[in-house]
Amino acid sequence: MAQHVHDSLIYDRRLRPIYELLELGNNKKALQEAEKLLKKMPVLPCGRALKALALLRLGREEESNTLLKALAEEKPSDEATLQVLSFCYKETEQLEKICELYKEALKKSPGNDELLAHLFMSYVRLDDFKSQQTVALQLYRQVRGNPYYFWAVNSVVLQGLRGPESSVPAKRSLFLALAQRMVEEFISQEKIKDEQEVQLYLSILMEQGKFKEALDFLGGTLCQKVYPGAHKSLKIDLFKKLNMWNELNSYLKMNLRSERDRWDYYKDYLTSCFELAKLNDTTEENENNILDNCHEFLCQLIEGGKRVRGPYLARLELHKRMRENNMNAKELLGDFADLIIEYFRFFGDKQCCTNDIALFLESISRDERITVASKLVRDSGISSTTLPQNKEQMQKHICSLQLSRMCGSNIGLSQEHLLALYTALRLHYEHGLSAFGQNLLSTDMGPSDPYSLLATHIMYDVAAEEGKSYHLIEAICLLYYVLQNSPSNFHAKLLLLKIYHFLGCGVGAHQIYESLDIKHIQLESMGYLHCALLPATGLVSVAKSVYDVTLSFFTTSYKERLEYIAMAYKYGSFSKIEEFMDFRDRLSNSLHYASTSAEQLLLELVCLSGALWQNLNTYKMMSIHPAEDRIKWNELADNRDLSVVVRWDPIDLIDHNEKQNSFDQDIECLQIRSHLLRLVASFIDALNSHDKIQAENSNEGNRNTEVLESLKTSWNEIFKRIRSKNFTKSSNKFLVNLLPSRLHAMLDMPYETFFSDVAEFLIDLSINFQLTDDRVAQLNGNVSKVQTILCDSVRENNDQEDNIWNRREIQQRIVSAVEILSLYAFVLSVCHQKYATTPVQAKKSKKKEGVQKTASENLSQRIIGLMRHLKQELQICDNELVLWKQPKFHTSLAECMSGMSLNPQVESSVTTKVSDIFKENHLQTIKDLRNIIKDKIRMVNK
Amino acid sequence: MTTLRPFTCDDMFKFNNVNLDPLTETYGLAFYMQYLAHWPEYFQVAESPSGEIMGYIMGKAEGQRENWHGHVTALTVSPDYRRLGLAGLLMNFLEDVSEDKKAYFVDLFVRVSNKVAINMYTNLGYIVYRTVLEYYSGDPDEDAYDMRKALSRDVDKKSMIPLLHPARPEDVD
Structure with a gap:
């Protein structure tokens, strides 16, 4: 006890300030303090470990290594020293040394559960699943807690899926079967408590292709009790895997009645209908019957309440799939173009309408697309002499213009024609701004902004055709004008960024880039828009600063990568562990990082x-x-x-x-x-x-x-x-x-x-x-x-x-x-x-x-x-x-x-x-x- | 028209269309990873038929005894997919998860200036439980409303009796 009090006093008075300095990145001061402390207590292991860490962070690796080596040979066993040494090894990527450290410490206090947990995590960092399993079972025997048992189960699963022997099918099955037995032992003893444990069991069954067992388990009392929110998607998935099309069909119909806007449900529902049509009978009559019923059901949903996009889109999807299967879609559902126009009439005032309809454009020929496009523009009610009367009509007009570009209507137009279109779009922007774009919040997008975005694309087409910059510069001016009115329109900023780099104007690009406030993971996913283009600009100071910020994200993430998986174990989120591993690899091996x-x-x-x-x-x-x-x-x-x-x-000119x-x-x-x-x-x-x-x-x-x-x-x-x-x-x-x-x-x-x-x-x-x-x-x-x-x-x-x-x-x-x-x-x-x-x-x-x-x-x-x-x-x-x-x-x-x-x-x-x-x-x-x-x-x- | 599914790490590579919106914060990687590791069931994404991310919700369960509740940490919908009821869909999802966990209520913080959001939460059955002073740092700092909605376990809706006095940020968890 006395020793304990003494230790904690040393910690509070002497060590904590050093920890804090290191935390703040004041490594020089930390080193001084550590040295001061060591003068008084030269052997204090934690003090020496902290000194080693400070030296390391000051770039004095050799001195740090000498100290570390000496400390490791003493085989320290106190928690604090071990922690600091682990930090040092993590920073120098000597992860296997952390395992050694804890193994040695455990020899001094066998069965110490905290040390065991650290040892387990040190194997997690190395993807050493086999050792993980051993340590987890030791922990379980020591503490008897569910989590540790499932750490072991998961480690067995990983040996089967990703271990050194995972490519041998027999070994793979062996590991998975073992994992299954381990969980079933717990089930029989009624020890299962947590939904993640149930999920892990389900995934073990699925990995082995035991879909029937999984489905039965999903419907069983244990699963209902522990995992009441079991994803419907899991059940749907299992029905599909088991070709249980009838069951899938009725299950989805039931769910669609209460959730009429679920695209995932519709897609699978339609699949079930087509599968049933194939299965039931080869006679055309039967086939039609099932699809008739499907259509009937969709119509019921259309009529069954407030108007939502779901059943309408499903009907378009049905049309598309029937055509793909050489069935007479027109007879059952009518003309496809008419269905699209109908959809447009109902939902054209929503911004997402363009993306919705775009989903189906590829299923029709180019000529048909052109026809659809002109019908849409006509249907929006705006001609060269009229202006939108309200916001909704304007959005419809915008939607029709966006779709008509996607259909190819802008292609092959003369330069004069394109310039006239540009002028019209610019005027529509102006009109929309003054009529419907007043009193916006600075965080809003202007309702007529899309006109200008479209106009920018068209101006690029003109400039590219001419091989001259003039019209593109005009587009830059237009975009700046848009940003004056709606300063947070990031679409406009991204287009500006593209244009500036296209024209080799790094300074302009960088100003825009800064206004986008790109950070953290975005530095990776959007780095290609700016950072990766900087080497060619010749702007040294800009390049240096962007590289620094980008690389500091990557190095931090690279260091942290070791902890995420450990964290998933800690919280027992087994469903995330493999996902975290893949993510870790994707980020560590990023091309953008390496470049x-x-x-x-x-x-x-x-x-x-x-x-x-x-x-x-x-x-x-x-x-x-x-x-x-x-x-x-x-x-x-x-x-x-x-x-x-x-x-x-x-869409037909996009290079996939x-x-x-x-x-x-x-x-x-x-x-x-x-x-x-x-x-x-x-x-x-x-x-x-x-x-x-x-x-x-x-x-x-x-x-x-x-x-x-x-x-x-x-x-x-x-x-x-x-x-x-x-x-x-x-x-x-x-x-x-x-x-x-x-x-x-x-x-x-x-x-x-x-x-x-x-x-x-x-x-x-x-x-x-x-x-x-x-x-x-x-x-x-x-x-x-x-x-x-x-x-x-x-x-x-x-x-x-x-x-x-x-x-x-x-x-x-x-x-x-x-x-x-x-x-x-x-x-x-x-x-x-x-x-x-x-x-x-x-x-x-x-x-x-x-x-x-x-x-x-x-x-x-x-x-x-x-x-x-x-x-x-x-x-x-x-x-x-x-x-x-x-x-x-x-x-x-x-x-x-x-x-x-x-x-x-x-x-x-x-x-x-x-x-x-x-x-x-x-x-x-x-x-x-x-x-x-x-x-x-x-x-x-x- | 939506696909609801759990948020995965890879979604962070493509949530830009949602996160570039000025009212949506992009957090450090560790923050998302912590939520994914600790409360994976509370982190859901709404995907469009074309596979675009339309919005997402992240939350957690916390508190002791009668304070055991679901918390909405972030809810966001891309500007292109607003006014389609997506936020409501995501909130329902989070409430269902909290029901399954036998939570007493769900709460969230919102800027007092964010009228659109406050209105939406009110329509979903939330009330202003209290004001938290200077919760959002900035220039100037801004107050937050702590909004709440009782779940079925809180039969008498005790969690929804508003507090009369504002709280300091350090007093709320």
Whole structure:
């Protein structure tokens, strides 16, 4: 007891402040406090553990490791020390050491249930299901609580489904059968208490295909008692699995009578009808009978109360499915177009009507779609001479216009026609705004906003057809005008974001991005809209800040990933455990995460400036480890939400492979980018270890050169492989299409030869200590080529009448050129330090000293020559960037706005704002790029 | 026209159309994960026929004895799917789950300025139980209404007798 009081006093007075400092991230102070404490109580394990944690977080890994190792050898057993050590191991990803820690502690106090629970969780973090099972059963024997027993059951299930033996069918069944028996033992002893336990049992039965047993159990008293809210969907699922179509049919009819708006029920109900029709008899009469009844039932639901969308949509679905089955839908249900028009008449004033009807457009031919579209527009009652009389009519009109674009009505129209349509939409927006859009809350969307969104898409079509930016800029102005009126319309913001990036205007994009307040998981699902496009903009400071925020989300989630599954065990939510595992993998292996990490490191290398020792320090802190490829290429996940940007593009022209294609290309792009990073790192490592070759003739130098050689080989192989795939650029037919993968820029720019030649140069240098005339000419030629690309690109853009439309691609070339030269500058500066400042000392033969000395002086001169050449070319680049012309705006931009509003101040403020943003973007890009170049000029100034 | 189903982790990758709405907060990952791990049955999503997320509700069960109740943590419906009765559908679901758990009542907090929401909850049978001062931080801080609806276990509807004095945020759980 006395000891206890003593412990808690130490904790309160001494340790807690250190915990708090660590929590606040004040690691330096925490370390000081820990050291102070350890002076008084040098052996206190928890104090030392906290010191280790503080050291670790300060980046002093070696010291921390020494301390950790010593502590682990002492086999601590007090809760607090174990906890802190676990933290350290989690942060260094040494998860198996946590298991060891608790195993040892348990030897000192066998059967301690808290330690056992920690040990269990430490196996959960490792996906070690077998050990989980053992520990859970120990826990159960100790404590006799249901949860622990079910931890064991679930661990058995996981061995069957995901364990090392799960691919062996016999083993799989064995594990699942064991899990089933374990639960049944509990059932027979009437020990089941919790709905999650029941759910786990049901899922064990389902995994084994024992659907009948599952259904019986679901209807049994135990399930009714413990799990009264059992999902109807589970029962429906089981009926389907068991082909119990009659039962399914009546069950759903019963449920649909009380819930007439459940789409999931209707879909399965219709399936049951078609299955019954197939099953019952092959005679057509019977078949019709069942579908007649189905129709009859839907009509009853239509008439049975307040008008809801459900039964109407179900009738459309019935029509569609009958046609798919070559049945005479028209005879039973009438003309499909008429049904759609009817639906539109009833529900066209709801915003969701467009999506509802869109569901069925694919089931009819293009011609039929065009007919439907014109009927819908006519039915909305608005013609070129009339305006909507009320909000409902306006919404119907909007719906008909959206659908008619989806049906393809905008396709093939002349430019004049499209521009007239644009003008009409803009006027409708204005009218809707003044008639129905007054006194809105700042959080509301304007009821007529969709007109402008549609108008934006149309303006993109016009601009894309012409290959000119003018009309797209007009659309930007329109969208800003919309945002003045409804500042939180995120659809308008997302379209603006798309347009800005399309036109290579990163500054505009970033302003909009900030106003969207994208955070947490959205950084992943929407990162493709901004973060992933930043490398091509040349905006260094913007890119850095967005990468930082994005990566901090990913690293936090990566750390936390270990705890979610443990949490699900803690609360006994077994139904979520597998889902959490999949989610963990999807997030940890995110392509966006891997790409952003690579981009951040590359950008950091590109931006290096100042003293060489500082740069080498920075480089060391980046811990790149070129020899290891940390990316799990086969498990990369695509978590982008492409549906977030609103579109109504013609359904027959939408490329359904777009997402997959861009994902494939982006993976290849990452192959090149991450390889580039490792290759450059291998240059630096090889150069850094040249010293040691002389000093101790160590293996490290050889190994680094080997790494460099093998990376050089794979660098060329990657390019060869990717080029042979002949990837096509995405089309950007519509505004919402993804921009072409950066892969193409990587292939078009001379990355491959440039860095392959640098690699050969360094290999030659490290093995033969030589730099030949040919090599010098080759390297200098490469540099000049990159310089020419940059200067030509600037001139090309300057010569264009419309220097905005192609700006993105040109800018991307310029940024790549700066990147190539900057990385080379850093490599040369390291090279210079090794070979040109301290002459190579050859100890082998004193006689040859004179010869050696001249050779090394010669080498030194040549390296300096390379630097001078690079400096000259960088200077030329810098001069050219100064001459890069501002974006030119069409003189009539102000005029285009004049039709938009009665308030002239609004017009001029919007147009000025837009042209200012483009100008600012231009200046900022040049400034950021020139800063990089100037730093590099200083870096190679010898 | 709706499919109601449990919210899954993957839904977080595609709930943007709902969460970009300025009145809907996007929380840190840990927050959603905690709800999914602890009260999975209370986290439901309404999906449109085309598979879009129309809205979702997240909640929990908490409290001791007669304070054992269901709590609505977040309820949101995408701007494109408003005025279709979705919020009511989701609230019914949460009330049913709370009934199954034999809770006494369901409660929720709402900004006093959010007239639309207050109106909707009132139509669903909720009353303002008390005001919580400066519950929402911002500039300026905003008060919240703590709204409640009794479930069948609270036969005398004791949980719905309004308090006359406002509470401080630290006094409510």
